[in-house]
Amino acid sequence: MRQGFSFHLLRASERARLHFDFCDRIETGVERFRQRGTNSGRRDDLWLSRFHSGFIPQSFGFILTGERKGFSLFPMGLKEGKLDPEFLSRLLELLRKGDGRVEVGPQPGVDAAVLRLGGGYLVAASDPITFVTEDLSYYALVVNANDIAVMGARPQFFLGTLLLPPGIEEGEVEGIFRDLASEAEEMDILLLGGHTEVTPGIDRPILIGTMLGYIEEGRYYTSGGAREGDLLVLTKRIAIEGTSIIARERRDEVERHFGQDFLERTLRFNREPGISIVREALIAADSGLVTAMHDITEGGFAMGAREMAVASGTGLLVYGDELPIYEETLKLCELFGLDPLGLIGSGSLLLSVPPERADDLLAILMKEEIEARVVGEFREREFGFMIRRGGEISPLPAYPQDEITKLFQ
Template identity: 30%
Template sequence: MEIGKIPTEVLKEVIFSNIKHRRSEVLVRPNIGEDCAVVDFGDYVCVMSTDPITGAIKDIGSLAIHISCNDIASSGVEPLGIMLTIMAPPNTTKEDLSYVMAEANKAAASINVEIIGGHTEITDAVNRMIISATAIGRQAKNKLVLSEGAKIGDAVFMTKHVGLEGVAIIARDLEEKLKDKVSYDIIKSAQEFSKDISVVKEGILASSVGVHSMHDVTEGGIFGALWELAEASGLGIEVYEDNINIREETMQICKLFSINPMRLISSGVMVITISQDKKDLMVEAFNSKGMDITEIGKVIKEGRIVIKGDKLIDLEPPYVDELYKAFES
């Protein structure tokens, strides 16, 4: 199989089909496009999500915190605790572990989440450090937002700009390869994208306005996330590619590696659906906080298409993330 996320059809056939035992307390189970598990705790629910960091070398402590907490935020929930499992190769030093944990602690403090446990192990089963993080949050049951909540006619929005995480990883981990090909300013600016990886503030703000669904953009990029959002809701979607926000740094770096930025891992970006009568209220709320938000599509009854100029293109499921092209080259 190819490196990256397991294809949707394999996920359904091999993974989901083998999860058969059920408990009544579990309200949200594994599903395409659904970021979190939800467990009934009476008036409240416990919301959980887990993610590994495998595609980056630098900043993995920070990324581990933000990536899992972003999933919690996509349910409109403020994360309160996170558990970290670190698997490190035999050549790892105490200084390496100390750096990663200091980085993780700084990231956790920035979004007011506590590292509440985990596991750390040196093993020859990996050739570079791998971190898996599980984030936990609590939410009133009637305020929970799910990816499956999109409704026909909803306006579709994105926050920030596409390729955010992927371009930051490339600019940091492959800086030497970039030096002779793009300007110093472009590289340094792209590296700074990593400061915008969190979507916790966006998720909580959007939830307060009354959105129908949210989904954070990870592997597979914004096109993958939009397809997953539609799949989770069993609906169609039309996407206006010309409206999608993309930075000059992203265009230059993606061009070097023949990367499609619309299929590039983009943690830090949230896709949101909201009713037409509330969308202006949401835009006003985001603008008042100095947060970028852009309308990029509409939820429809059936069909998943991208509109680019006068062309209609099928919106396909997520496949191998474009980030791997940079490292393969």
């Protein structure tokens, strides 16, 4: 490889080192950009600075990033995880917004839609399960139920689309259906139907759920109801779901480092402390003390809190030293180099509450044996999204790609 240059071509499923002649082609392309800039009256160093900092030459179809000692080439495609909020906002602008019956329509950071129906509200949410194969039915029901509950509605009806990889055994499919029926009965959720097919392009079952709930009277909540001055409350601790997924995906390594008891304990994290926030969300809704609710999913606490502030049109200060984390979670994140702030976190509920009501809310949750604490405050929009640790305030990290995806790379 030519001294001073290290090019890489990254694709969805491969990473290959480029050869000298391709380097020459890129250098030729850079020179053409330089000439184009000169011919158009622009300064050469402007074109080069754009190249060095991440210029996107449409003729190549790649993004060039990095410094001269280590350029990288990336295809102009999307990475795993949530879409960029600005891009998602542009996409949602293309959708028809409704006819007046839609109380809450499509918008970034909002967990479910709300439709005025009769004397109450129909609440609808949809989520896929893509990170796990064990307990697939349980995850699909709980994750979708969470989205309904944070709106203040009780989850009642479920439809599922089950996509199966070619070659899957009938017994495995039957097991998924049996689990779905059993878990739904346990949660008092009625299965309405859905769709099932074997489809190419996947290597594991994927279950996409749609949950419905109904609010007969009272009000509904959204993630966008927080106001400047409200406090941010967290139930349980961060990265619960991620802890369980790590244990499932890295069983041998986890057992080798921490032992069988530790492995079994973390495997059960999806059940205890659990990834459901339905109970605490309905208790909070019934209290009438909160202004907004949001459940933490992909991108972890950091993205969940940020989404809540964006939806509410506020800034946010997170009390980093107050964020609770289970010892098991911390050990697993240290072992695999993951940041718990950005680790998928179903099982934790975010609530906004006026300062004068915070103690009453915490007392109600404590009475129901639900762990909760204040972990931040909503500020003016111009404040941005910040975190305070050890007296120092810095930008709150963003995790458009959940930390759990590092396990699959």
